[in-house]
Amino acid sequence: MEGKDQPADAGVVCRLREIFYPRSVAVLGVSDSPQRVGYNLFESLLYGGFAGKVYPVHPRLKTVRGQKVYRSLSEIPEKVDVALIALNERATLAALRECGEKGVKGAVCVAGGYREVGEEGAALEEELRRTARQYGVSLIGPNTLGFINNDADLYATFYPMRLPKGKVSFICQSGGVGLTFMHRAADAGLGLNKWIGVGNRSTFEFSDYLAFLGKDETTAVIGLFIEGTENAGQMVRVAARLEKPVVAYKVGRSEAINYAALTHTGSMAGSYRLYRDIFRQFGLHLVDSLLEMVACLQALATAPLPAGNRIGILTHTAGPSIVAADQLLSRGCTLPPLSEHTLERVRELTGPNPPFVLKNPLDVAGMGFLAEAYGKYLDLVAQDPNVDLVLAIYCQHKNWPFPSPEIIRARKKTGKPIIACYASRSSLCAEDRRLLQEHGIPLFTTPEEAAWAAAALVGWSAELKRRSKK
Amino acid sequence: MEGKDQPADAGVVCRLREIFYPRSVAVLGVSDSPQRVGYNLFESLLYGGFAGKVYPVHPRLKTVRGQKVYRSLSEIPEKVDVALIALNERATLAALRECGEKGVKGAVCVAGGYREVGEEGAALEEELRRTARQYGVSLIGPNTLGFINNDADLYATFYPMRLPKGKVSFICQSGGVGLTFMHRAADAGLGLNKWIGVGNRSTFEFSDYLAFLGKDETTAVIGLFIEGTENAGQMVRVAARLEKPVVAYKVGRSEAINYAALTHTGSMAGSYRLYRDIFRQFGLHLVDSLLEMVACLQALATAPLPAGNRIGILTHTAGPSIVAADQLLSRGCTLPPLSEHTLERVRELTGPNPPFVLKNPLDVAGMGFLAEAYGKYLDLVAQDPNVDLVLAIYCQHKNWPFPSPEIIRARKKTGKPIIACYASRSSLCAEDRRLLQEHGIPLFTTPEEAAWAAAALVGWSAELKRRSKK
Numbered sequence: 001m002e003g004k005d006q007p008a009d010a011g012v013v014c015r016l017r018e019i020f021y022p023r024s025v026a027v028l029g030v031s032d033s034p035q036r037v038g039y040n041l042f043e044s045l046l047y048g049g050f051a052g053k054v055y056p057v058h059p060r061l062k063t064v065r066g067q068k069v070y071r072s073l074s075e076i077p078e079k080v081d082v083a084l085i086a087l088n089e090r091a092t093l094a095a096l097r098e099c100g101e102k103g104v105k106g107a108v109c110v111a112g113g114y115r116e117v118g119e120e121g122a123a124l125e126e127e128l129r130r131t132a133r134q135y136g137v138s139l140i141g142p143n144t145l146g147f148i149n150n151d152a153d154l155y156a157t158f159y160p161m162r163l164p165k166g167k168v169s170f171i172c173q174s175g176g177v178g179l180t181f182m183h184r185a186a187d188a189g190l191g192l193n194k195w196i197g198v199g200n201r202s203t204f205e206f207s208d209y210l211a212f213l214g215k216d217e218t219t220a221v222i223g224l225f226i227e228g229t230e231n232a233g234q235m236v237r238v239a240a241r242l243e244k245p246v247v248a249y250k251v252g253r254s255e256a257i258n259y260a261a262l263t264h265t266g267s268m269a270g271s272y273r274l275y276r277d278i279f280r281q282f283g284l285h286l287v288d289s290l291l292e293m294v295a296c297l298q299a300l301a302t303a304p305l306p307a308g309n310r311i312g313i314l315t316h317t318a319g320p321s322i323v324a325a326d327q328l329l330s331r332g333c334t335l336p337p338l339s340e341h342t343l344e345r346v347r348e349l350t351g352p353n354p355p356f357v358l359k360n361p362l363d364v365a366g367m368g369f370l371a372e373a374y375g376k377y378l379d380l381v382a383q384d385p386n387v388d389l390v391l392a393i394y395c396q397h398k399n400w401p402f403p404s405p406e407i408i409r410a411r412k413k414t415g416k417p418i419i420a421c422y423a424s425r426s427s428l429c430a431e432d433r434r435l436l437q438e439h440g441i442p443l444f445t446t447p448e449e450a451a452w453a454a455a456a457l458v459g460w461s462a463e464l465k466r467r468s469k470k
Numbered sequence: 471m472e473g474k475d476q477p478a479d480a481g482v483v484c485r486l487r488e489i490f491y492p493r494s495v496a497v498l499g500v501s502d503s504p505q506r507v508g509y510n511l512f513e514s515l516l517y518g519g520f521a522g523k524v525y526p527v528h529p530r531l532k533t534v535r536g537q538k539v540y541r542s543l544s545e546i547p548e549k550v551d552v553a554l555i556a557l558n559e560r561a562t563l564a565a566l567r568e569c570g571e572k573g574v575k576g577a578v579c580v581a582g583g584y585r586e587v588g589e590e591g592a593a594l595e596e597e598l599r600r601t602a603r604q605y606g607v608s609l610i611g612p613n614t615l616g617f618i619n620n621d622a623d624l625y626a627t628f629y630p631m632r633l634p635k636g637k638v639s640f641i642c643q644s645g646g647v648g649l650t651f652m653h654r655a656a657d658a659g660l661g662l663n664k665w666i667g668v669g670n671r672s673t674f675e676f677s678d679y680l681a682f683l684g685k686d687e688t689t690a691v692i693g694l695f696i697e698g699t700e701n702a703g704q705m706v707r708v709a710a711r712l713e714k715p716v717v718a719y720k721v722g723r724s725e726a727i728n729y730a731a732l733t734h735t736g737s738m739a740g741s742y743r744l745y746r747d748i749f750r751q752f753g754l755h756l757v758d759s760l761l762e763m764v765a766c767l768q769a770l771a772t773a774p775l776p777a778g779n780r781i782g783i784l785t786h787t788a789g790p791s792i793v794a795a796d797q798l799l800s801r802g803c804t805l806p807p808l809s810e811h812t813l814e815r816v817r818e819l820t821g822p823n824p825p826f827v828l829k830n831p832l833d834v835a836g837m838g839f840l841a842e843a844y845g846k847y848l849d850l851v852a853q854d855p856n857v858d859l860v861l862a863i864y865c866q867h868k869n870w871p872f873p874s875p876e877i878i879r880a881r882k883k884t885g886k887p888i889i890a891c892y893a894s895r896s897s898l899c900a901e902d903r904r905l906l907q908e909h910g911i912p913l914f915t916t917p918e919e920a921a922w923a924a925a926a927l928v929g930w931s932a933e934l935k936r937r938s939k940k
């Protein structure tokens with residue numbers, strides 16, 4: 001299979017597209033009990049709103065949720081593009097053969113019990129792989145939560161849900177981390193496009209999924225959670241070919257972690273340092289936590305790119321700007337002095353002796369409490385030729401509205417990326433967040449997240465420049 | 471003043487108690503415009519529900535928000551314990567004299583324009599300090615947002631708000647970082663007791679506030695955000711004497727940051743490494759972000775302490791447990807093997823060949839999807855003699871309730887601390903969070919936060935042991 005052994009190519013992309021955009025999906029091993037995986041795979045399809053045909057299959061059940069159940073795959077009178085297999089590790093193998101005979105193109109094998117549990121499981125997985133190859137069925141998994149194509153309302157996991165739509169896709173070597181990501185992203189107002197639980201990667205490697213998402217027109221930004229792979233070199237080479245940013249989170253700083261990862265999806269986690277180095281070399285953006293992952297993807301999916309790494313910070317309270325600066329300076333960003341012209345214009349606003357120090361971060365203190373005044377300073381910082389990206393910090397106040405219209409105005413006027421950081425309860429800035437994001441301005445509620453986001457934009461901008469010079 | 475030059479003592483604690491629990495508060499420089507600081511200091515007192523007397527003072531206004539305005543402090547017929555001064559840096563000095571003549575015990579000076587802006591400001595601040603000393607008025611600030619005593623419904627800041635009550639108090643060298651903290655804490659369901667914006671620390675040092683909170687019966691856990699101080703040694707010595715955990719966040723890893731901090735509250739940030747080392751030496755728990763700060767305080771305010779550093783993890787999805795392990799192992803925790811007895815009892819539940827690997831983290835995969843089954847494994851991990859603290863990981867599911875009752879049961883049965891980590895949208899686990907926290911179980915929604923929280927409990931437990939051996 002080219003997906004496993006050769007560079008990702010057009011064939012792989014085509015086959016994955018068939019799986020992610022099927023016309024019909026069967027659920028093998030459906031159940032009428034909400035406690036069971038089979039029931040939930042089926043409910044997930046219905047709940048998610050998939051517009052294609054859905055066929056529940058079970059040898060004895062007559063109906064599930066009011067829908068006719070087929071006794072077997074072969075009994076389904078029409079073509080089936082994708083099968084979701086909710087059976088144990090041995091029955092999955094038999095079902096895969098049926099899929100092959102029926103001409104099913106792709107199968108999601110959720111069962112575990114393969115190479116992640118030892119030698120016997122590894123042998124079984126090899127048989128699964130051989131069967132898939134023999135019949136030309138592409139596997140996702142085994143040992144996976146499944147996948148989501150939010151662009152087609154296709155939720156092929158056993159966790160029924162609906163998520164906001166967006167341009168971010170996520171490749172994940174762990175269902176649980178992937179779920180955590182989805183929830184945190186949804187809470188942050190970040191829309192999801194595609195989500196892939198790679199499982200044991202019997203057919204498709206990370207590089208294949210990356211190649212697929214690289215060609216996927218509705219995906220603009222890619223997140224990647226990895227425990228380990230034997231094909232890291234191929235993975236980063238493919239990532240470096242994509243014209244989309246890839247944000248990567250790699251666990252396994254310690255040997256003990258390597259052991260845990262080994263018994264999870266059958267991969268040694270590998271040297272963390274080695275991964276970190278090759279990720280950097282090939283232009284992937286490395287993050288240290290899921291919260292940083294969400295912040296970086298949010299920025300990359302929302303904001304335009306800065307021309308360089310020079311950050312201008314406007315605030316009315318110094319502390320958060322210092323916290324942000326701390327993160328920015330450790331992530332390749334600089335805080336240049338504001339230009340003399342800008343300082344002159346600041347003095348025009350304040351009089352010749354401003355009650356604050358003229359520097360970057362520019363902390364205008366009480367002069368920036370009210371949105372209108374804040375907006376004037378923001379215009380100046382954003383227009384400064386020394387500044388490539390602006391971080392706008394403001395604290396929620398019961399009687400002083402957020403300076404969101406002013407931030408949007410500065411964004412439009414200068415064309416430069418602006419990241420907003422509001423010290424605020426989530427509920428109190430939800431409406432402003434929606435408004436700002438509509439205008440290409442990501443909003444965060446801690447200075448660290450805002451800085452991580454800025455660094456991701458700066459990093460991707462630098463990477464594109466680096467590539468264009470090659 | 472003993473607060474500045476000598477070890478914190480009973481006098482300082484008494485004076486701060488007078489300020490934090492006053493019977494009457496005056497607002498000097500009140501305004502009838504919601505755009506002004508003076509208006510908002512006054513509204514903050516009313517909105518917060520302070521039960522003592524509140525006197526607005528302004529030379530010309532007759533009423534504000536329907537309440538009589540006094541023309542001057544001396545016109546107020548009764549005693550005034552605390553004055554909130556909403557005037558510029560020079561008028562503040564004059565007002566402080568009036569406070570002294572009236573016998574006011576404490577004054578909050580919100581104005582900036584003192585030593586943080588240069589030599590002239592420094593001279594003015596020295597005069598402010600001298601005046602305070604001369605009249606025996608204690609200052610909070612200048613250059614501060616103010617303070618909050620949520621225990622007395624006293625919100626003495628110009629950001630009107632109400633926050634959930636709790637046992638956590640926060641000392642902050644930045645109003646904006648302090649506001650960020652409050653909002654993030656409130657979103658996390660973490661209740662606040664006292665909040666102090668130290669400003670330029672003209673009267674009271676960090677060590678004084680620490681001594682005060684150490685004696686404060688309603689404060690159980692202390693958070694500290696610091697940019698820099700000339701009296702770091704005294705600060706950590708006092709912190710080490712308290713019988714309460716102190717979680718510290720120090721910015722300033724770079725020289726550029728030091729410069730920014732210098733022009734903020736007039737303190738060099740100092741060597742980050744030096745701070746880190748003395749914080750560790752004196753048993754403060756150092757964190758790397760505000761999100762970690764909130765997680766650690768939440769754990770320390772909610773959960774009992776573990777007997778040691780041995781963490782047992784139960785999950786039904788490996789990835790989050792590996793992410794958590796990564797953080798735990800880098801923060802002084804261990805993941806011991808489960809005892810033979812525990813493994814034997816796990817086999818009793820699964821049969822002799824469990825479909826998962828018997829290790830720690832224990833990933834029971836599909837066997838742990840349903841709360842009842844999850845609870846049985848949780849009991850075993852929690853009862854394991856090798857385990858001091860349990861991390862219980864679970865993913866939100868539309869049809870499978872969270873195992874919260876089971877986690878509470880295990881907590882009660884074993885007496886050991888348990889930290890819950892639910893992959894979930896905040897809104898979907900809000901009710902479970904309330905329930906779990908009532909039973910001493912902090913809940914987080916990312917594995918990193920859960921691990922940070924566990925490490926804080928382990929760290930404080932180890933510190934108490936270390937002290938008892940001295």
